[in-house]
Amino acid sequence: MDLGLFIVGLGLITGFLLITMVFGIRERKTRRKVYFIKEATALGSLTGITNVALSGPEFNPLGLASDLILRITLSFWVLTFALMGLFFMALRQEFPDWRVASLVTFLGTTTIICGFASLSQPALEGNILALVWKAGFALYSIVVFLHGARVFHEANQRQADRRSAVIALSLVTISISYVINVVLYDVPNFQGTPLLTGLSVEMVLDLLRISMMLMIVIALITDIEYMYRLPVDVYSISVIRDSGVYLYSYGHDPDVSDPGLLSSAICAMSLFMKETSKSASSLRRVSTSNRAILIEPREDEGVIFVAVVERATLVLLRSLQLFADQFVQRYPRETYSDIVNPEDYADASQLVYTAFPFLKRCDVAE
Incomplete structure (x- = not known):
């Protein structure tokens, strides 16, 4: 032997x-x-x-x-x-x-x-x-x-x-x-x-x-x-009501001075695409030369999940979907309000770390 x-x-x-x-x-x-x-x-x-x-x-x-x-x-x-x-x-x-x-x-x-x-x-x-x-x-x-x-x-x-x-x-x-x-x-x-x-x-x-x-x-x-560990910058992860109100945000995109503009723009673009294309599907992505905005809508819950990243990857897309699933399970629709108290979603960061494990060591880009 x-x-x-x-x-x-x-x-x-x-x-x-x-x-x-x-x-x-x-x-x-x-x-x-x-x-x-x-x-x-x-x-x-x-x-x-x-x-x-x-x-x-x-x-x-x-x-x-x-x-x-x-x-x-x-x-x-x-x-x-x-x-x-x-x-x-x-x-x-x-x-x-x-x-x-x-x-x-x-x-x-x-x-x-x-x-x-x-x-x-x-x-x-x-x-x-x-x-x-x-x-x-x-x-x-x-x-x-x-x-x-x-x-x-x-x-x-x-x-x-x-x-x-x-x-x-x-x-x-x-x-x-x-x-x-x-x-x-x-x-x-x-x-x-x-x-x-x-x-x-x-x-x-x-x-x-x-x-x-x-x-x-x-x-x-x-x-x-x-x-x-991703070779891609992650700038922010957000939860937005379909009315445009921010419920939760993790990180901050340095090129966006007013996060409210992003939420309003996404809601407006989603509505525009539905009206002009006559399609039942929702807006899923907006891409530029150095940014990709990944969008995961949960229409039944009235919320939209958004990740602003350098570029889309398979792991990022699946992570955003998992975060959306966990968030709507943890925070049902009846808990949402147009007057947001940050304490209402204090535990949401733990959901981010579960869905986006690389953020534990590679935090959102400064």
Whole structure:
């Protein structure tokens, strides 16, 4: 039995399942969906199972060849990293970047196909396909992790924080490790002239990647919500009656001198759009070159929820919807009044922190 592979596999199973459980508990407690990353960690646990199967025949009841198990393992990693990439995109934008998504899809598909195809080809062709398989996976991983590093680097630029810097640096290091793996191990082995003998380059780089993953976990362990750190400025979050009266506001947009103008404008635009378009749907968004006003109406309750942000992202949109759901549940329509007492909505900030967890560490823009 290969004890190293067994320990790594067991660690992957335990670690990924524990993280999945934490995400599941948080999702159930806050009613805020953990987009993509929970599924990624659940799928990642399967890579641990295949690693255990590689460690010895006693853990391989199906008797699969080790080369086949390796390709199954890498296929699981491709799918896991794809979900991680979608999570990174959800933090940064509303829809996936089609250029990045297309590149990742092409590389991931090519990697999986070449990996399995290499098993049925003659020696030379099989070796070439195996090299493409490994190099393709490395490039695929680099694209995903560098995109994630970009997200946390941009977040750190908006508000400097050691944790976001650590996460970004760890993701960059993981990306570099895949380059080193191809240059120092895969290509020389394909040529039959390994550069380093007596040293398992793959094992060293695997340990490096695991250590970087641990750095990310350590950075998040004190506050798991920090993973939602957005590379987008959030200026204000408001609750407005359909009459234009402010009920509650969190933060302040420095470019808006009179918040009442915003509420009046939104109510007027909503009415105008309904009258001119003859549509039953409500105004949902107003965008400019450097601002996006996200609007979540609750017509049955007579209130409108508004977030003024730098740009829309999937996480922000879902957070505003969750805040709206929680607010109308906490403060029914009969509690609203045209004469607003701030004390009436003193607990609303806690609802903001639940729906917008990143505001705990990345407060509204000054």
